[in-house]
Amino acid sequence: MGYVVLLVLPLWNAAWAGPGAKPPAAAEAPLRLGVTTAIVYDRYELIEDWRVYLQRRLQRPVQFVTRDGYAEIMELLKQKRIDVAWLSPSAYVSLQRLHRARLLATPIYQGRPYSRAYLVVAATDERTAALTQLQGKVFAYGDAESFAGYRLPRFELQQAGLEADHFFRKAFVTVFDRHVVEAVAAGLADAGMVDRFDWDTLSAIQPSLVAALRVAAMSAEYGFAPLVARSDLRAADAQALRRVLTHMAADAQGAALLRRLDIDGFVADDPRLYDSVARTLGRPGAP
Amino acid sequence: MKLFDLSFRYKIPLWGSLLMIVSALAVSLSLMVGDYDELKEDMVNDAETLGRALQPSLFAAMRRDDLWHAYEIVKAPLDGPAASTAARADNLLVVDQANRIFVAARPKTAPVLSELRSLGPEYADVAAGIAAMGDGKSRTLEFPDSRYLYYVMPIADHNIREGSLIVVLEKANLMPRFIANAWHGLQGGLLLLAVLLPINWYWAQRMTRPLIQLASRMEEVGRQLPADMDPKLYPHRDELGRLFDVYNQMLAELKAKDAMEKQMVQSERLAALGQLAAGVAHEINNPLGGMLTAIDTLKCHSDSDPRTLKTVALIERGLTQIRDTVGGLLVEAKAKSRDLTAHDIEDVRTLVMPQARTKGLRLDWRNGVEDGARLPASLIRQIMINLLLNAIHAAAPRGEVGCVVGIAGAALQLVVTNDGSSLSAEQMAHLFEPFSPLSESGHGLGLWVTYQIVGQLGGEIRAEREPERMRFRVSIPIGSEA
Numbered sequence: 001m002g003y004v005v006l007l008v009l010p011l012w013n014a015a016w017a018g019p020g021a022k023p024p025a026a027a028e029a030p031l032r033l034g035v036t037t038a039i040v041y042d043r044y045e046l047i048e049d050w051r052v053y054l055q056r057r058l059q060r061p062v063q064f065v066t067r068d069g070y071a072e073i074m075e076l077l078k079q080k081r082i083d084v085a086w087l088s089p090s091a092y093v094s095l096q097r098l099h100r101a102r103l104l105a106t107p108i109y110q111g112r113p114y115s116r117a118y119l120v121v122a123a124t125d126e127r128t129a130a131l132t133q134l135q136g137k138v139f140a141y142g143d144a145e146s147f148a149g150y151r152l153p154r155f156e157l158q159q160a161g162l163e164a165d166h167f168f169r170k171a172f173v174t175v176f177d178r179h180v181v182e183a184v185a186a187g188l189a190d191a192g193m194v195d196r197f198d199w200d201t202l203s204a205i206q207p208s209l210v211a212a213l214r215v216a217a218m219s220a221e222y223g224f225a226p227l228v229a230r231s232d233l234r235a236a237d238a239q240a241l242r243r244v245l246t247h248m249a250a251d252a253q254g255a256a257l258l259r260r261l262d263i264d265g266f267v268a269d270d271p272r273l274y275d276s277v278a279r280t281l282g283r284p285g286a287p
Numbered sequence: 288m289k290l291f292d293l294s295f296r297y298k299i300p301l302w303g304s305l306l307m308i309v310s311a312l313a314v315s316l317s318l319m320v321g322d323y324d325e326l327k328e329d330m331v332n333d334a335e336t337l338g339r340a341l342q343p344s345l346f347a348a349m350r351r352d353d354l355w356h357a358y359e360i361v362k363a364p365l366d367g368p369a370a371s372t373a374a375r376a377d378n379l380l381v382v383d384q385a386n387r388i389f390v391a392a393r394p395k396t397a398p399v400l401s402e403l404r405s406l407g408p409e410y411a412d413v414a415a416g417i418a419a420m421g422d423g424k425s426r427t428l429e430f431p432d433s434r435y436l437y438y439v440m441p442i443a444d445h446n447i448r449e450g451s452l453i454v455v456l457e458k459a460n461l462m463p464r465f466i467a468n469a470w471h472g473l474q475g476g477l478l479l480l481a482v483l484l485p486i487n488w489y490w491a492q493r494m495t496r497p498l499i500q501l502a503s504r505m506e507e508v509g510r511q512l513p514a515d516m517d518p519k520l521y522p523h524r525d526e527l528g529r530l531f532d533v534y535n536q537m538l539a540e541l542k543a544k545d546a547m548e549k550q551m552v553q554s555e556r557l558a559a560l561g562q563l564a565a566g567v568a569h570e571i572n573n574p575l576g577g578m579l580t581a582i583d584t585l586k587c588h589s590d591s592d593p594r595t596l597k598t599v600a601l602i603e604r605g606l607t608q609i610r611d612t613v614g615g616l617l618v619e620a621k622a623k624s625r626d627l628t629a630h631d632i633e634d635v636r637t638l639v640m641p642q643a644r645t646k647g648l649r650l651d652w653r654n655g656v657e658d659g660a661r662l663p664a665s666l667i668r669q670i671m672i673n674l675l676l677n678a679i680h681a682a683a684p685r686g687e688v689g690c691v692v693g694i695a696g697a698a699l700q701l702v703v704t705n706d707g708s709s710l711s712a713e714q715m716a717h718l719f720e721p722f723s724p725l726s727e728s729g730h731g732l733g734l735w736v737t738y739q740i741v742g743q744l745g746g747e748i749r750a751e752r753e754p755e756r757m758r759f760r761v762s763i764p765i766g767s768e769a
Contacts, residue, residue: 140355172353179355183358186358186394186395188355188394
């Protein structure tokens with residue numbers, strides 16, 4: 001009886017994987033994806049499920065590399081220790097300018113591949129309506145490589161002719177963008193800017209945290225944090241992954257994963273989505 | 288009634304209980320105070336452990352000006368499960384060298400970059416305390432009437448100092464543990480009291496019951512003679528036991544004195560009666576003798592008519608009766624008599640035996656006189672006959688009469704008992720008086736005469752009353768003459 005089960009199980013597995021599916025070749029190098037824990041909100045089980053899904057779809061080993069900040073992920077990409085990364089819009093633009101990365105796909109959030117930055121203040125602060133009103137306050141930045149949490153507020157102050165380093169009485173960086181929300185909620189900082197995606201996610205999983213907060217201002221739309229490939233990744237590999245990502249919404253498992261990731265799906269590369277982001281980084285080649 | 292006038296019955300147990308409760312409370316209180324200090328020390332030790340654990344990473348964070356990291360460091364002890372001890376910190380503050388807030392675990396209570404002394408008067412004192420520290424050592428700051436303790440530790444690496452960590456400890460956090468400990472202590476104390484108080488009560492009752500009885504007996508002295516103390520009430524030989532002895536001794540002496548007084552009164556009365564009777568008898572005897580002689584003469588030398596003779600005979604009988612009566616009253620044991628022999632005693636027996644037999648009595652006769660004695664035989668016989676006839680008369684039908692006679696201590700001892708119904712105290716008081724109402728037949732002079740004879744022989748007669756038994760005890764010194 002035991003032998004029968006042992007024989008039947010592999011057969012059943014093969015049948016479930018679909019026609020033409022075959023186990024990944026052991027010798028084949030894995031596709032390595034780098035993400036920050038910020039994006040997945042410590043949902044490691046979700047990453048594992050997604051890895052299994054991608055591995056099956058791509059029919060090759062997939063490996064996720066998790067790091068605490070964009071800077072580390074960017075460094076791994078530069079060193080070719082990962083093949084693909086989920087980066088902030090500004091981190092993508094910086095790497096793209098260095099010809100180190102190419103756009104792979106952009107997530108669709110609430111129907112569009114865009115996001116916004118929210119200026120978050122305490123609910124008791126009813127006066128603040130713009131970043132420029134926060135002179136002499138304590139400001140919380142997110143990841144130094146994040147767009148909404150760091151690049152955008154500094155750019156906005158610069159546009160208003162203000163010196164970002166001296167405008168606030170005190171400004172400090174946190175590890176993840178969601179820490180900006182925590183810092184403002186705790187009263188550690190008077191204000192901070194955060195990506196709409198982070199705000200919405202926190203609203204869903206930690207409603208008590210955002211209840212005492214208020215969105216004082218919103219930025220214009222910019223391209224959603226993209227998945228990028230290192231510039232020298234084989235075109236076929238990039239193309240295969242892009243196809244899997246853009247078709248995730250089409251099958252039930254992919255759709256379930258997307259729901260858990262709180263996005264609708266992925267669209268293929270369109271670098272123009274990040275033009276506004278590129279403007280905030282100044283002209284190409286500038287430090 | 289004042290508290291101090293209470294009976295020992297209540298005062299001793301109350302004082303004892305009060306002392307026990309006060310000492311139990313005092314011991315508990317001192318333990319509790321010690322316990323509180325210990326808990327406080329524990330709390331400070333916990334704060335020190337916490338400070339030592341946080342200090343290096345805080346130093347690094349301050350060095351990098353990494354506010355967020357510092358915040359995460361100080362926030363963790365307040366949120367983490369490890370902080371659920373009684374000594375959990377209420378707040379952690381990190382100040383820079385200028386005593387401005389670098390970060391606080393509760394930023395709303397201490398905003399970033401605010402001056403420490405601006406946070407409140409207590410914090411101003413803390414700031415002054417930090418300024419006074421100087422030596423780079425940790426210390427605990429406590430202010431009177433404050434709800435908090437402040438444990439201050441420098442954030443430094445060797446000689447480089449970045450600022451200070453202030454662990455704010457709420458004293459109220461000690462209370463649940465303190466109350467739990469105090470409750471345990473209290474339970475122990477109550478248990479102890481539950482054992483000791485009944486013992487105290489029992490012991491006090493044991494001590495006070497004899498005292499109370501003694502006091503109430505002493506109060507009776509003067510009004511009447513109180514009863515003896517129950518020797519089982521307090522058998523011990525301490526001061527109280529000795530007090531009992533002294534009391535009993537005093538009581539015995541009082542009783543003896545009382546009995547002696549009664550006896551003296553009785554004998555004085557009888558003596559007075561005797562004198563009176565003798566006087567009256569002499570005064571009557573002189574004319575009576577004349578009258579009887581006259582009548583005698585009249586009878587011999589007259590030829591009166593029978594009617595006169597009848598009258599004279601009537602007068603003679605009356606006078607003779609008066610003479611007999613007076614003669615009975617006037618006991619004069621002057622007649623010279625021979626000495627008493629053992630035969631005299633046996634003669635008495637023979638004489639009273641028929642009377643005893645008529646009543647069906649048993650006569651318990653013990654004659655201890657063998658050789659005779661120098662005593663007037665006729666008077667002794669009269670005494671014995673009087674007493675025995677009285678006893679036979681008083682004895683219950685088919686009862687018993689005892690007669691013990693012997694010589695002891697140079698005196699003749701005679702004891703006559705009978706088992707008749709006993710006499711009342713009133714009857715006893717007038718027992719030896721003449722014309723006794725006890726005497727249903729005769730003059731009621733038997734005991735009077737006996738008493739007079741015994742008295743004239745220098746002896747003593749006593750009547751003793753026992754339940755269902757009457758005893759006459761006679762003692763006559765040998766060699767005495769009336």
